[in-house]
Amino acid sequence: MFSKVCVALLGIPLLRVLAAPREQFGPHIIHEERSVIPNQWDRRPMLDKTRIIPVRINLAQNLEGAEDLLMEVSHPDSPKYAQHYNAEEVADLFAPTKETIDIVLDWLRSEGHDVDHSHYNHRKAAVVVPMPIHTAENLLHATYDAYEHTNGKVHIACMNYSLPEAVRHHVDFVLPTVHFDVHTTPHAPTQEEKRDPTVPSPGKLKDKSPVLPKQGATLSPQALAPAGSLSKCDQQITPDCLRALYGIKYTQKATKKNSFGIVEYTPQSYIPGDLDLFAKQYVPGGVGRRPKLLSVDGGQISSASKSFDLNGESDLDLEYGMALTFPLSVSLYQAGDKIFGASFNTFLDALDNTYCAGDDPTQDPHYPDPNPGGYKGKDCGKYAPTNVISTSYAYNEIDLTPSYEKRQCNEYLKLGLRGVTVVYSSGDYGVAGNGGNCIDASGHLSPSGLRFNPSFPSTCPYITSIGATQIKPGNSVAKPEEAAQTVIFSGGGFSNVFPMPSYQKTAIQYYYKHFKPSYSSSQYNNNQKARGFPDISANGVNYVVAVDGAFSLVYGTSASAPVVGSIFALINDARLAHGKKPIGFVNPTLYAHPSAFNDITSGNNPGCSTQGFTAVKGWDPVTGLGTPSFPKLLKLFLSLK
Known part of the structure; x- marks a missing residue:
């Protein structure tokens, strides 16, 4: 200890x-x-x-006993549940x-x-x-x-x-030593690539870029599902569809005490007019509202250029995060200037001033930025973290060295000790990695590789990884969902770096006992001792999103993550209104109470020349524990100390 x-x-x-x-x-x-x-x-x-x-x-x-301390403040049966530490205490604990x-x-x-x-x-x-x-x-x-x-x-x-x-x-x-993949692109994060289907999708896509959620058909005003309607939810997901799917019915009482943050990485940027266009259609009273900008190392909102590549991610995250938590003021962590951009460590530095010196100059942008127009400072510990943080970006686990990943993962442990809930999207490639790449026999990434390619930070045991589901075509919101099968496939699998955390032991043992996959150790880490992901899921298919002045359908766990983040933010509101602390690191509570989720038992996540894993009873490496039941989760967390 x-x-x-x-x-x-x-x-x-x-x-x-x-x-x-x-x-x-x-x-x-x-x-x-x-x-x-x-x-x-x-x-x-x-x-x-x-x-x-x-x-x-x-x-x-000094990590001796660190995980035990996290479990003390995070496990629902602990007498110290929610007795979180402040930043100074955490810094001293880890020195x-x-x-x-x-x-x-x-x-x-x-x-x-x-x-x-x-x-x-x-x-x-x-x-x-x-x-x-x-x-x-x-x-x-x-x-x-x-x-x-x-x-x-x-x-x-x-x-x-x-x-x-x-x-x-x-x-x-x-x-410098073995760390490569220098931050090479002047206008975007090089490794925080988003998802791209690993198997040909049934839909026609306008954009096959590996760095964004996927854009589908453009919707005319006449084709839009009207606000309040649930008749087209299998074709068009709206905030009303999500409220109906997950039972989100709650009036906030503690918005001034609460906080919810969404992270974006330059050059991705929202368009103010898109937020208003979406709000006019689906968020009564929301027109004119903007997220609170928390600029990290020169991050700014830019509308000089417009395209789905530049605006799709931010518009999606903010439109749904702000709609589901309205009237809570959502914070936007905009990370990186327009020259260097940012890495996850750039963002984490802004929350923890003890973390900055460990940045890897071969992986992380080096601030101050000496280039003309570059940000001349370095934001170390500039912001207190919001109660919930949602991020829809990801590396391949193999992109980074294990030591780099473990050090960053421990930073999420620190945030958990401080009472922060961190959610990450699990990826849209099934068992493959960014761009549909798998790991070949030489250890390189290749579309023809056969080894599964897990996503980081989803494999970090101290974050909550979010997979994707969909309403089956022709079904209503009252029917069970399935794992995402349209355009994208829910990222999931087992880590090659991180061991199975204690809170997952029962769930994964049940999975292997009853549904053990037939894949060999050459295809994935099947030692039955590895961290499995995702933890839970939410709908990620057919989202109606306003982008660059028009509505279109969007697909991705990029959508699932802010939806789950919004649900956790609403639960925090209820706890704060009752004089309780934020929920913090939620995984131990989620795994201890799987009945608070809608179990998903159909669908799979293909990739790497396989059908991937299959959604089954209980936890699985496609949809995790399932999708949230807001009433059950609210009752559960309000019952805790």
């Missing part, structure tokens, strides 16, 4: 006067490695190894131990580096030492090369590096 007293004493870490002998730290052991050069990168023949680079050593956070600090600094001194307090930032848990590349090679037993991306970007990296046996358990990861 953590000791707040001991951690508090680390405010001024002690440096040993004499450097320990190198032999004390034991032999070097490989800490991280990669077997292949990532797609679109090639090794360059020349590298000046006298060049000075900043070697950043991210110290291991590296004195032993970690001393060992890493002693090791550097034994290697001849004159490190002192100026190299170590206690709150940000990182040691930065500038040194020539050849010195870094000696320190890390690595061989550095220059690599060039197809777009001309150059990056310094190695295929593996080592740390002494006594040091490696005190270090999360070192930069």
Whole structure:
């Protein structure tokens, strides 16, 4: 368990006067490695190894007992349920131990580096030492090369590096090393790609871009389902359809105490006129309302250019998030300037000032932005997190190193400790990954790969992953839904990085006992000990969305996530009105009470030359526990402390 007293004493870490002998730290052991050069990168023949680079050593956070603490404030049977921590308490809980600090600094001194307090930032848990590349090679037993991306970007990296046996358990990861996929695109996040069907879809799409929800037919004003009507919900999903599907009938009482945030990444941006067009049709009294802009590292609303690529995601998220929670003031975290854009870490930095120093410059945009017109600051800890945060972007789990993902995943654990509910869309490719890609025998992404390609952060056990369902064609809102089968397929599967969390154990054991898939270990992680996703689902097919001045149908778990986020925001309103705390990390409660969901037992999520998994009784890696029953969830969470 953590000791707040001991951690508090680390405010001024002690440096040993004499450097320990190198032999004390034991032999070097490989800490991280990669077997292949990532797609679109090639090794360059020349590298000046006298060049000075900043070697950043991210110290291991003090994670002993962290998950136990999260369960204490999140499990419905815990006497400490909802007794969340504040930001300062969480920062102290996670600070590296004195032993970690001393060992890493002693090791550097034994290697001849004159490190002192100026190299170590206690709150940000990182040691930065500038040194020539050849010195870094000696320190890390690595061989550095220059690599060039197809777009001309150059990056310094190695295929593996080592740390002494006594040091490696005190270090999360070192930069620059094996981390590739530099933020290469000047106008969009490169890895937060959205979904694209992995199997030919039955619908005609206007846009097959892998970075957006999918746009279907344009709807004339005469073809629109009227407000209040439920007769076309199998063809056109509207806020009224969703209220009917999930029993969302609630009058808010604590909007001034409540908060709900939706995250968007530049250049995606909503069009104000689209919000009004949608509100005029479906949100009485909502015309003229705008989300509260929370700009992260220069994020701004831009309507200079219009297209579904630029506006579809933001319009979708905000139109439905604002409609379902009206009159709550929804916050918009707009992340990244128009030059660098943003990564998930860019956004997380804005919520936690102790996290910034660990950003990976090969994965994350580096702010301040030196380019003309770029954002000249760096927003560390600028905002308190909203009670609920919804994000509809995703990486492939294989895009990132496990150490990077684990460190980011622990940030979601921290948010859970602070009482924040974080939801992510699970993807629209079934068991395939972004763009319909799977993992081939060489470890690369390929449409012809055969290994399932899970989505991150959906595989992080500290977020709530949201899959997609649909109303069966010809059915009414009163009939059971099925897993999404039109245009998109619900992302789902099992992690190759994260183990199964305790709250999932019963559900996954039941799944394997009664519905064990026939796929081999070469196709997916079938050790029955891996984190499964999604956790729950909501409708993600045939959404009526106003984009660029007209209505069209839109498909994706991009829609499912803000709908579930809205439901959790309404439940928070009820708890706050009763003098209770926000629901925070919800997964332990959801899995402990699966009867609060509408079980989905039909449909599948094909991909990677298979039919994927099948929706079955109980939890499954297609729709999770099922879709929410708002009345049951409201009663459940109001019954908790």
